[in-house]
Amino acid sequence: MAPSYPSMDAPLPEIRLRRGEARRLKLGHPWVFSNEVESGLKGVAPGAVVQVVDHRSAPVGVGTANPHSLICVRLFTHGRRPLDRHLLERRLRQARAVRDRLHLGDTYRWVHGEGDRLPGLVVDRYGDGLVVQPLTAGTDRLWPELLPLLVEIAAPAWVVLRGDSPARGLEGIEPRVEVAHGHLPEAPVVDEGGLAYRFDPIGGQKTGLFLDQRDNRARWRGLCAGERCLDLFCHTGGFTLAAAAGGASEVVGVDRSEPALTLAAESAEANGIADRCRFARADAFTFLEQSVERWPRINLDPPAFIKSRKRVREGVAGYEKLHLLALRRLAPGGLLMTSSCSHHLDLSSFLQVVARAASRAGRPVRLLAVTGAAMDHPVLPVLPESAYLKCLLLQAEG
Numbered sequence: 513m514a515p516s517y518p519s520m521d522a523p524l525p526e527i528r529l530r531r532g533e534a535r536r537l538k539l540g541h542p543w544v545f546s547n548e549v550e551s552g553l554k555g556v557a558p559g560a561v562v563q564v565v566d567h568r569s570a571p572v573g574v575g576t577a578n579p580h581s582l583i584c585v586r587l588f589t590h591g592r593r594p595l596d597r598h599l600l601e602r603r604l605r606q607a608r609a610v611r612d613r614l615h616l617g618d619t620y621r622w623v624h625g626e627g628d629r630l631p632g633l634v635v636d637r638y639g640d641g642l643v644v645q646p647l648t649a650g651t652d653r654l655w656p657e658l659l660p661l662l663v664e665i666a667a668p669a670w671v672v673l674r675g676d677s678p679a680r681g682l683e684g685i686e687p688r689v690e691v692a693h694g695h696l697p698e699a700p701v702v703d704e705g706g707l708a709y710r711f712d713p714i715g716g717q718k719t720g721l722f723l724d725q726r727d728n729r730a731r732w733r734g735l736c737a738g739e740r741c742l743d744l745f746c747h748t749g750g751f752t753l754a755a756a757a758g759g760a761s762e763v764v765g766v767d768r769s770e771p772a773l774t775l776a777a778e779s780a781e782a783n784g785i786a787d788r789c790r791f792a793r794a795d796a797f798t799f800l801e802q803s804v805e806r807w808p809r810i811n812l813d814p815p816a817f818i819k820s821r822k823r824v825r826e827g828v829a830g831y832e833k834l835h836l837l838a839l840r841r842l843a844p845g846g847l848l849m850t851s852s853c854s855h856h857l858d859l860s861s862f863l864q865v866v867a868r869a870a871s872r873a874g875r876p877v878r879l880l881a882v883t884g885a886a887m888d889h890p891v892l893p894v895l896p897e898s899a900y901l902k903c904l905l906l907q908a909e910g
Contacts, residue, residue: 524563527552527577527585534566537573537587540894542626544575544585553579558684559653561595575631576650580684586631586650600654601661603630608665611888619702620888621723622666627890627898635662636719638702638711640669643719644692647679663693670694672713678819689714701782705730707753708782710775717747717772717815724885725750725813725851728903731883732811732849733758735905741809742766744796744838749776749789751811751849756785760809765791766799800837808846810838818854827854828865835869842875845910855900862902881905 529537533548544564546553556562556577564572564585574595575587588595607628611620623635625647632648642662646652652675662671671693680687691714701708704726711720729750737759743752746765753776755763767773773791780789792799796814812834818827831852842848852862859882870877884891885901892898 524561524574525552525556525577527556527562527564528569529564529566529572531567534570534572536894537564538590540892542575542587542629542631542892542895543583544587546579546582546584549584553577553584555579559649561650563592576648576653578649578683581649581682586626586648588629588631597657597661600630600657601665603628604635604661604665610890614887616888617703619704619721619723620726621886622888624889625898626892626895633658634719636721636723637666637668638700638713638720641671641694641696641700641713642666642668643672643674643713645674645677645719647677647683649683649685652680652683652685659692668694670696672696672719674713674719677718705733705754705757707757708779709748709750709753710779710782711748712771712775715771716775721748722750722813724853724889724901725903726886728849728851728883728886729754731881731905735847735849736760736763736809739808741811742807742841743811743813744799745812745814746776746791747772747813749773749779749791751813752776752789752791753779753783753785755809755811756780756788757783760788763789765789766794766796767791768793768795797834797837800834800841803841805841806843806846807841808843810842810846810848812838812848812850814851816852816854818856821856824856827857828861831857831862831865832869832872835866836873839870839873839875839877839908842908844908846908847880848877848906848908849903850906851901851903853901855897857902858896859899859902862904866904866906876909877906878909879904880907 528550530550558578562577571592573587573590575585577585632651634645636643673692675688713720733754736755741755741760741763743765746767752765780786817830883903
């Protein structure tokens with residue numbers, strides 16, 4: 513298959529910015545928005561490699577374009593530095609070297625998109641396998657070049673392409689899911705903190721597990737000894753198993769997905785903690801509304817309630833209702849760990865949601881800790897949206 517990027521000698525389509533719009537990009541921001549472009553987008557194929565210049569024709573950077581997306585260019589390099597195989601290989605190796613120094617074991621996020629200067633690309637390592645998400649038209653078009661590089665660098669036994677993220681819909685590219693290399697085991701299992709987790713790299717959420725919550729699961733594990741715990745939106749049981757392994761007397765995991773709960777139950781059995789884990793298929797809101805119990809420990813890890821800026825008000829209302837219900841069911845002196853992965857809801861707004869819910873519930877809370885994603889999910893300081901995960905540890909007054 514021919515390269516998806518042009519040769520170094522081929523002229524690139526030129527995207528010219530409006531006056532004053534290059535300033536943010538020169539600080540390292542990787543996104544060009546369509547309303548910042550003066551000319552050049554028309555006729556550019558989705559995923560094409562382009563040269564971005566300022567209003568005076570000075571080079572700003574090279575990236576992949578999509579004229580149908582609000583983020584119309586994602587920059588990989590600055591100036592006229594080419595986007596070629598050498599750059600992709602160097603970035604992949606640099607990202608892996610960082611993870612090696614973090615001593616994360618054999619399950620971690622190898623590539624975290626913009627945080628690793630590979631916009632629109634996610635690569636998660638699960639033992640001897642990889643799950644890859646090309647989230648944009650650009651990374652989708654680069655896939656024929658990326659796959660051989662991933663195989664060369666990591667020598668994986670299998671590679672799954674998970675091209676079914678909602679982000680691809682916003683990019684106007686078709687979904688596709690396939691085993692792109694090797695043979696996928698019938699029942700994949702990975703280790704995290706001495707726990708064996710069953711996961712589904714083909715049909716599970718994201719790439720199979722929520723690797724960004726690894727450090728928060730470890731923290732939760734240390735806070736649950738001897739307590740009854742409720743884990744809402746438990747998916748395949750990450751926080752549920754962590755609580756049980758930490759000595760919880762009982763943990764109830766609640767989720768709407770029967771396949772996810774099946775995997776969670778199998779993991780509990782495999783780890784010898786099934787006697788303290790119970791799973792319920794239910795809507796989390798309904799479960800809380802119908803519950804009459806008070807829980808000493810509650811974990812909330814819902815999906816993103818805010819999918820776009822148009823849905824902020826609706827999503828905030830959902831988060832506030834969820835926290836109101838949870839705080840009403842939290843025992844006096846109990847701990848609530850709560851997360852939001854909506855990048856449209858920043859930390860300040862998330863704290864306000866919790867404060868309003870606590871006031872409405874008549875349950876004053878104190879904030880014990882604020883955390884985010886694990887270290888293998890790096891953040892660009894110039895791109896606040898890359899700090900998408902917010903996790904709060906709260907204690908209700910007795």
